[in-house]
Amino acid sequence: MAKCCGDNKPQINTSNPCNSPQPQCDSGSSAEKKLAGGPLEWFGKMIQNCFEYATQAKANGKHVVGIMCEYTPRELIMAADALPVCLCGGSAEMIGPAEEDLPANLCPLIKSTYGYHIEKANPFLEMADLIVAETTCDGKKKMYELMNQTRPMYVLELPQKAADSDAMAHWISELRKLRTKLQEHFDVEVTDEKIKKAITVMNHERRLRRELAELMKSQSPPLTGRQLLEFKSNISGNCADLKQYDKAIKFFKSQKTDRSKDSQVRVLMTGVPIVHGSERVLDIIESHGGLVVCMDNCTGLKPILEDVDETIQDPIIALAQKYFRLPCSVMTKNDRRMDVLRKLFAEYRPQCIIELIWQACLTYDVESYLVKKLASEELGIPYLRIETDYSPSDSARIALRVEALFETVCGRAGQSD
Numbered sequence: 529m530a531k532c533c534g535d536n537k538p539q540i541n542t543s544n545p546c547n548s549p550q551p552q553c554d555s556g557s558s559a560e561k562k563l564a565g566g567p568l569e570w571f572g573k574m575i576q577n578c579f580e581y582a583t584q585a586k587a588n589g590k591h592v593v594g595i596m597c598e599y600t601p602r603e604l605i606m607a608a609d610a611l612p613v614c615l616c617g618g619s620a621e622m623i624g625p626a627e628e629d630l631p632a633n634l635c636p637l638i639k640s641t642y643g644y645h646i647e648k649a650n651p652f653l654e655m656a657d658l659i660v661a662e663t664t665c666d667g668k669k670k671m672y673e674l675m676n677q678t679r680p681m682y683v684l685e686l687p688q689k690a691a692d693s694d695a696m697a698h699w700i701s702e703l704r705k706l707r708t709k710l711q712e713h714f715d716v717e718v719t720d721e722k723i724k725k726a727i728t729v730m731n732h733e734r735r736l737r738r739e740l741a742e743l744m745k746s747q748s749p750p751l752t753g754r755q756l757l758e759f760k761s762n763i764s765g766n767c768a769d770l771k772q773y774d775k776a777i778k779f780f781k782s783q784k785t786d787r788s789k790d791s792q793v794r795v796l797m798t799g800v801p802i803v804h805g806s807e808r809v810l811d812i813i814e815s816h817g818g819l820v821v822c823m824d825n826c827t828g829l830k831p832i833l834e835d836v837d838e839t840i841q842d843p844i845i846a847l848a849q850k851y852f853r854l855p856c857s858v859m860t861k862n863d864r865r866m867d868v869l870r871k872l873f874a875e876y877r878p879q880c881i882i883e884l885i886w887q888a889c890l891t892y893d894v895e896s897y898l899v900k901k902l903a904s905e906e907l908g909i910p911y912l913r914i915e916t917d918y919s920p921s922d923s924a925r926i927a928l929r930v931e932a933l934f935e936t937v938c939g940r941a942g943q944s945d
Contacts, residue, residue: 567776570768571758575804577769578613578762579651585611586655591714594656596641596672597664598831598854599686601703601847602764603730605660607722608710613652614762615659617641618805620918622649629674635888636917637803638667645675652762653679658713660706662686664858665891682709690852690859700848707844723843729765731835736773738832743780744821745876748789750780753820754810757802760827792819793934796878798869798899800886801826806918809884812927817934822876824868825884830854833868857891865895866902873907879937880910882930887917910936 570577582592591610595602602612622643623636629646630639644650653659661672662684672683684702687695707718740759743750759776761769795818802810802825813820824830834853840846855865869881881903885892896913903911912933916922 566779567772568755568758570772571761574758574761578766581763581766581768582611582613582652582655591657592652592655593710594653594659596659596661596668598826599662599664599851599856600660600684601706601851603723603726603836603843603847604703604707604710604718606726606729606765607718608714608716610657610710610714612764613656614803615641615644615650615653615656616801616803617644617650618803618807618918619643620805620920622647623918630671633888634667635665635886637800637806637886637889638671640806640918642671642675645679658682658710660684663688664856665889667888680713682706682713686858687852688858688860690864691861696848696852699852700845703844703848720843723847724838726765727836727838727843727846731838733764733770733773734832734835736770736777738829740773740777740780741822741829741832743777746785748785748787749819749821750783750786752814753795753797753823754807754814756820757807757810757823757827762804789819792817793880793937794818794876794878795820795822796869796872796876796881797823797825797828797884798881799825799884799892799896800889802884803827808918808920808923809914809916809926812923813882813930816927816930818882818930820882821878822872824865824872826856829872830856830868857895862895866898869899869902870907873909878909879941880912880933881907882912882914882933885913885915887915910940 586592591608593605593610593612594615595605595612596615600612605612616637617640618637619640620636622640624643625647626639626643630642644653648654657680659675659679659681661668661681663669663686672681675681684706685698687698689695710716711718737759741756744753744756759773795813797810797813797820802823810820822829831854834850836850837846840849853864855862855868857865881899883896883899885896893915900911900913903909910933912929914926914929916926
């Protein structure tokens with residue numbers, strides 16, 4: 529992938545994507561300049577902001593709880609007067625150390641997360657008073673066992689047959705046990721009222737992030753997919769973040785229509801989460817003529833599609849119903865993912881689907897068959913499956929495949945004119 533000047537991210541060339549555009553070096557878009565000192569700069573320093581926030585919170589007596597997946601209800605942690613902090617690793621540098629204990633043919637997200645653990649290189653992990661994990665994929669479950677040798681961990685048992693009659697009852701029971709664990713571990717009382725207050729905060733955060741993401745439905749979106757991904761914090765419920773979300777929404781809504789994005793190929797990106805530091809494929813897509821208008825993954829729309837029902841009297845049941853509906857590939861059958869993709873296709877009008885799969889992520893890899901079938905046979909748009917890891921060694925090959933996909937899209941568009 530072509531490099532740009534200094535530390536700036538590649539700027540997208542808005543010429544016809546069929547002409548294999550390359551990143552252009554400039555000082556940033558006019559929107560970025562107007563937002564200087566505002567939301568873009570704030571979330572551009574997200575890790576630093578989160579570290580300062582967590583450090584101050586710890587000094588004030590709050591606890592830090594690390595989380596590994598979107599299935600863990602942040603509201604329960606917040607109700608225990610603790611900060612929920614995402615610990616998923618996105619650094620390629622942490623994979624080497626991890627492979628001293630873990631197999632090489634394992635998901636890079638798992639290896640990177642574990643690498644931070646053994647290298648003690650993640651400050652949030654080091655300040656975590658407890659880590660809450662869950663039984664999603666086998667690789668994660670076995671990695672948790674190794675981490676548990678030296679760190680306090682609690683593992684939620686996630687039912688994986690969502691349609692079973694007793695699945696929801698089991699999940700509710702697991703959340704009640706997590707509530708008890710938090711109370712005992714931190715010597716606090718997690719009341720229904722505290723949980724409901726946390727639900728209100730998280731629903732507000734979800735609504736703001738959803739409203740920001742929905743700006744991409746426009747024919748000429750006011751921001752890029754990469755910029756949208758930046759608007760996500762490792763710590764939930766931070767009032768400062770919520771204010772910046774609101775500022776960003778107001779700013780982008782006030783901008784005049786930017787027709788420069790009209791020539792870019794609209795992409796729906798699906799598959800694995802793109803955690804901080806692992807944005808390489810997204811950058812390739814958007815620096816070669818694409819515009820990612822929608823991401824349904826765990827770092828995109830998936831966790832914010834729905835709010836927690838605040839009318840349900842028992843907040844544990846309300847949390848269980850919301851979080852259990854996440855359409856993850858670990859579920860069998862995972863029909864809801866296909867329903868979500870159909871809905872997003874209708875709302876965001878992508879011209880193709882690109883599915884990102886981390887190497888050895890077997891559940892998403894197998895499910896790619898169904899996504900490809902949905903794209904080609906039902907939605908009638910081109911599909912591209914990209915399997916990779918955190919190494920940049922295959923960037924040139926991925927760029928060529930992305931360009932070929934966009935040429936197909938342009939060819940179809942030309943035939944319909």
